[in-house]
Amino acid sequence: MARFDRYFLYQLTVLFGFFSLVLVSVYWINRAVILFDQLLADGQSAGVFLTLTLYTLPNVIRMVLPISAFVAAVYVTNRLTTESELVVAQATGMSPWRMARPVFLFGLLVCVLMMVLVHFLVPMSRTQLAERSEEIEANVAARMLTEGQFLHPAKGITFYIREITREGELNDVFLADARADTTRTDYMATRAYLVQEGGAPKLVMVDGSAQTYQREDGRLLVTTFDSFTYDVGALMENSGRTRTDVREYDTLTLFSPDQAALDATRRDPSNFYYEGHLRIAQPLNPLIAALIGFSALMVGSFSRFGVWKQIGVAVVLIIVLQAIENGTADVARSDASLWPLIYLPTILGLVIVATLLWLAGRPALFKRVPRANASDVAPGTAGVAT
Known part of the structure; x- marks a missing residue:
């Protein structure tokens, strides 16, 4: 057993x-x-x-x-x-x-x-x-440092980098911020750098422009800049589980x-x-x-x-x-x-x-009971009335 x-x-x-x-x-x-x-x-x-x-x-x-x-x-x-x-x-x-x-x-x-x-x-x-x-x-830097792809690190944010050099310089940067209901701002810069300031990441864009579209009246405001700092830490607040x-x-x-x-x-x-x-x-x-x-x-x-x-x-x-x-x-x-x-x-x-x-x-x-056949009837019982 x-x-x-x-x-x-x-x-x-x-x-x-x-x-x-x-x-x-x-x-x-x-x-x-x-x-x-x-x-x-x-x-x-x-x-x-x-x-x-x-x-x-x-x-x-x-x-x-x-x-x-x-x-x-x-x-x-x-x-x-x-x-x-x-x-x-x-x-x-x-x-x-x-x-x-x-x-x-x-x-x-x-x-x-x-x-x-x-x-x-x-x-x-x-x-x-x-x-x-x-x-x-929350690691926005890891998600944003990808060249040749349109990325969405947060809702309403679109980010694109054409090239990342060995020195960490970002060439031909495009950043679209559509989180606001009334406006949309597109940033374009020939160069950019991702740096840490005060424990939060900052995107420093150099030699570019900012185009702000106002949805209510349809106006487009264009601003050029030599350098502009974008607070990437704001994206970290919107990421993560609630x-x-x-x-x-x-x-x-x-x-x-x-x-x-x-x-x-x-x-x-x-x-x-x-x-x-x-x-x-x-x-x-x-x-x-x-x-x-x-x-x-x-x-x-x-x-x-x-x-x-x-x-x-x-x-x-x-x-x-x-x-x-x-x-x-x-x-x-x-x-x-x-x-x-x-x-x-x-x-x-x-x-x-x-x-x-x-x-x-x-x-x-689950066994079937076999049916009695005519040949199984005992001799001498044929014709007996039932």
Whole structure:
């Protein structure tokens, strides 16, 4: 018995690691490509790109773990069934509940990993990612020092540099400021320099002109200058995030948010309570997914054509549970008093697993009763009145 458990658990763990690696790579690369385009447009280095993508990795793993656990359980159970290993185990007297023990242990291991992610690693990575992104957004110099491209470091601002010399001189600079509702000012200069003054960046433009267009009366005012200083620090005030994400806080704060957290997030306490209960329910998802994948394939009698029908049932059950989870999440997020709805998909999942294992222990329910043929009638009974 113990050898069977170790063998089954080993197969599940190996396949789980393989599918997790594949799925994490797919999700991570997909997000990394989008992030790479954004950072490349802002003129960031490869080191910044690598740092930000590493911060997104814990959340990607969190999303992938339930899927990997389900796929691993289905794949291993299907293979052991087609190779008649589970049939031999049943022939020795092992019930479906007994054979589900290694799957249960496997699900608990993934649950522990999921708990570490949702309670510690994911909130920490979200905080670090938000802070690092805010630093990058506030670094106007890095976003503006890109030649040959029209950049938008802030809303209503358009900036263009034809060439940047090795000495840091900006040649042929164009800056359009359309943040005001009544006016628009375009600055053009043959040379410019980005300097630090009083801890804030300043753009010093040399030998240029400023064209101010007044939208109300349609007048255009042109001013030429030998040198002009533009306050780039004003762009830094408009950049950055305006509020903190609720998902960045630790679990204890989610269940007892103080006024500072409410002000920083500008959210109601119901949003904190929802996220806190969600972190308790989420670690159980891999366990439910793995048990459904196993128990669904155990229902029915052995068939040489495989268990494709059972695999389809397992996939449908997972999709239905996910749809229920999405629906209950929207309701619980809007009303704090309905937080028990978050645990409804988990309870339904356990009920489904128990029902499937109960059906798997009664294969006679799925066997067809053969019909009696005329040749099976006992001799001498023909013509007897009924």
